[in-house]
Amino acid sequence: IAVSPDVICEGGTANLQAVGGVSYVWQPAALVNGSNQSATVTVQPTQTTMFTVTGTDNNGCVNTDSVLVTVNPNPVVTITAEPGDICPSQTVAVLAASGADAYVWGPPTGLSDPTSASVTVGLTTPGTTTYTVTGVFNGSGCTAEATYTVVVHDLPLPTLTSNAVNGRSCDDEPITFTA
Numbered sequence: 001i002a003v004s005p006d007v008i009c010e011g012g013t014a015n016l017q018a019v020g021g022v023s024y025v026w027q028p029a030a031l032v033n034g035s036n037q038s039a040t041v042t043v044q045p046t047q048t049t050m051f052t053v054t055g056t057d058n059n060g061c062v063n064t065d066s067v068l069v070t071v072n073p074n075p076v077v078t079i080t081a082e083p084g085d086i087c088p089s090q091t092v093a094v095l096a097a098s099g100a101d102a103y104v105w106g107p108p109t110g111l112s113d114p115t116s117a118s119v120t121v122g123l124t125t126p127g128t129t130t131y132t133v134t135g136v137f138n139g140s141g142c143t144a145e146a147t148y149t150v151v152v153h154d155l156p157l158p159t160l161t162s163n164a165v166n167g168r169s170c171d172d173e174p175i176t177f178t179a
């Protein structure tokens with residue numbers, strides 16, 4: 001059996017190809033592409049799995065071979081923010097990723113250090129901006145993404161009214177202000 005690749009990340013696929021026979025039966029039959037009687041199959045195991053093929057040649061002779069496909073876990077990446085929502089006067093939030101060995105942030109571009117576990121974002125315009133981080137397990141190269149949406153709230157627009165006419169009142173008349 002030829003296998004490519006023999007180590008995959010969760011959700012990945014491997015191609016298996018048997019040679020030397022005229023008919024084949026694969027076990028287990030957890031195939032993504034091809035039948036379990038094809039010479040070439042694509043597999044997507046959810047855990048490390050030993051695949052065995054039984055081949056038969058033109059003379060009716062039977063032989064088996066096995067290959068191990070190792071499945072490495074993907075990281076579980078999370079993002080926290082301090083503060084989570086900001087006002088235009090704050091202008092800065094710190095986003096911190098965890099769960100992997102290395103990180104790449106973006107989009108958007110212009111982050112303080114797009115390859116660190118935490119980035120500082122500066123925003124002044126009310127609205128939302130979504131940030132994405134990809135976390136990588138260095139040992140396996142498996143990746144996962146997480147997103148976080150920073151909300152910049154509008155500044156409140158306070159108003160002040162009074163019972164005074166044209167901003168004046170008569171002697172001994174109280175003025176009431178309402179905000």
